Amino acid sequence: MNRPGLDQVLSQRLAERHAAGLHRSPRRLQGVEGPYGLTPDGRTVVVFCANDYLGLASDPRPGQAMAQAAVDQGAGSGAAHLVSGHRPEHEALERDLAAWTGREAALLFSTGYMANLGVIDALVGRGDTVLEDRLNHASLLDGARISGARLRRYHHADAEHLDALLQKDTGRHRLVVTDGVFSMDGDCAPLPALARVARRHGAWLMVDDAHGLGVLGRSGAGLLAEAGLGQADVPVLVGTLGKALGSFGAFVAGSRVLIDALVQSARTWIYTTAPAPAQAAATREALAMARDQDWRRDHLGRLIRRFRDGAADLNLPLMPSKTPIQPVLVGEAGQALAASRALEARGYWVTAIRPPTVPPGTARLRVTLSAAHADHHVDGLLGALGDCLPR
Ligand SMILES: *Cc1c(COP(=O)(O)O)cnc(C)c1O
Numbered sequence: 001m002n003r004p005g006l007d008q009v010l011s012q013r014l015a016e017r018h019a020a021g022l023h024r025s026p027r028r029l030q031g032v033e034g035p036y037g038l039t040p041d042g043r044t045v046v047v048f049c050a051n052d053y054l055g056l057a058s059d060p061r062p063g064q065a066m067a068q069a070a071v072d073q074g075a076g077s078g079a080a081h082l083v084s085g086h087r088p089e090h091e092a093l094e095r096d097l098a099a100w101t102g103r104e105a106a107l108l109f110s111t112g113y114m115a116n117l118g119v120i121d122a123l124v125g126r127g128d129t130v131l132e133d134r135l136n137h138a139s140l141l142d143g144a145r146i147s148g149a150r151l152r153r154y155h156h157a158d159a160e161h162l163d164a165l166l167q168k169d170t171g172r173h174r175l176v177v178t179d180g181v182f183s184m185d186g187d188c189a190p191l192p193a194l195a196r197v198a199r200r201h202g203a204w205l206m207v208d209d210a211h212g213l214g215v216l217g218r219s220g221a222g223l224l225a226e227a228g229l230g231q232a233d234v235p236v237l238v239g240t241l242g243k244a245l246g247s248f249g250a251f252v253a254g255s256r257v258l259i260d261a262l263v264q265s266a267r268t269w270i271y272t273t274a275p276a277p278a279q280a281a282a283t284r285e286a287l288a289m290a291r292d293q294d295w296r297r298d299h300l301g302r303l304i305r306r307f308r309d310g311a312a313d314l315n316l317p318l319m320p321s322k323t324p325i326q327p328v329l330v331g332e333a334g335q336a337l338a339a340s341r342a343l344e345a346r347g348y349w350v351t352a353i354r355p356p357t358v359p360p361g362t363a364r365l366r367v368t369l370s371a372a373h374a375d376h377h378v379d380g381l382l383g384a385l386g387d388c389l390p391r
Pocket residue numbers: 110111112113114116137139179183208210211240241242249250
């Protein structure tokens with residue numbers, strides 16, 4: 001039998017993606033500074049799709065801390081945490097993260113994707129059940145898959161549906177997992193209701209607050225702080241460091257027992273190189289700024305209101321979000337792509353988000369706001385959206 005070669009099979013798959021308007025490739029920016037990006041053909045655009053909500057990613061302070069630590073200690077840690085890669089910078093950052101989020105302890109992971117895979121796999125396995133919101137981040141769904149536990153998905157932000165699933169479920173341990181702020185929609189999980197349901201059924205609640213940390217709650221401590229939910233209500237908190245903190249990496253926070261257990265069995269923490277100490281030094285600086293500089297959150301809040309008010313005046317199809325994630329629903333992938341290109345021609349960089357990242361028929365422009373933006377940037381974007389969206 002004559003089997004097709006690898007490139008032959010892949011070319012066919014790629015052609016299908018192209019035909020469906022779903023082909024993706026990285027779009028390069030030569031540089032980004034504050035709200036501005038430089039395109040390869042030398043034009044300046046205003047970036048409205050980064051996760052740099054507080055404007056810290058290109059701030060010189062964390063960058064200087066990183067540069068100094070790199071000069072002192074080099075560019076890499078040299079090994080995994082359990083071997084010889086663990087440094088004072090990692091421990092200091094873990095202490096800062098635990099204090100910020102009001103947890104006993106925290107454990108640093110290389111990325112949020114790895115944190116979610118490692119934590120879910122460490123906590124549950126065969127015979128257990130993971131219950132997840134339908135719109136959870138891909139890494140949370142993948143974590144449930146590799147854990148070997150049974151995966152059940154409840155309707156988006158629907159604590160009653162979760163309640164009904166838990167009622168019927170016979171798993172030995174049950175882990176309820178949700179995004180805090182949903183990454184592609186910008187709305188918030190109903191955490192107090194989810195915590196009540198989880199408690200009633202003796203299930204454990206895990207929240208990934210990647211997009212709430214730095215933005216919501218007092219001192220930017222996130223959606224859990226805003227909702228007043230402590231370690232007893234939400235025993236497993238995951239946060240990422242590459243969104244509002246403008247750095248790179250992730251962490252899990254909770255009881256000392258949880259952290260000790262993860263050190264024993266979270267494979268994506270054990271079998272990987274520890275982040276560079278310089279990266280941790282940068283993150284500590286960014287965390288201090290995110291915690292102490294309320295003006296960034298205040299300004300961001302004003303921009304969110306300005307954008308929503310302006311979009312309502314233009315009858316743009318907004319979603320129910322109070323966060324800096326303000327997606328504009330378009331529908332078909334091709335239309336979203338065309339709108340994104342038209343915006344770029346007008347000087348605004350807003351990537352089209354298409355299936356499979358979002359459900360079919362809900363392609364969107366995922367507009368995000370940042371404390372780096374000024375009022376006139378938002379007004380300009382609104383004008384361009386009014387012109388560029390299909391009507
Ligand atoms: C971005 C994101 C992640 C992944 O974090 P990385 O550090 O970028 O790997 C995980 N969960 C959610 C909800 C996210 O938005």
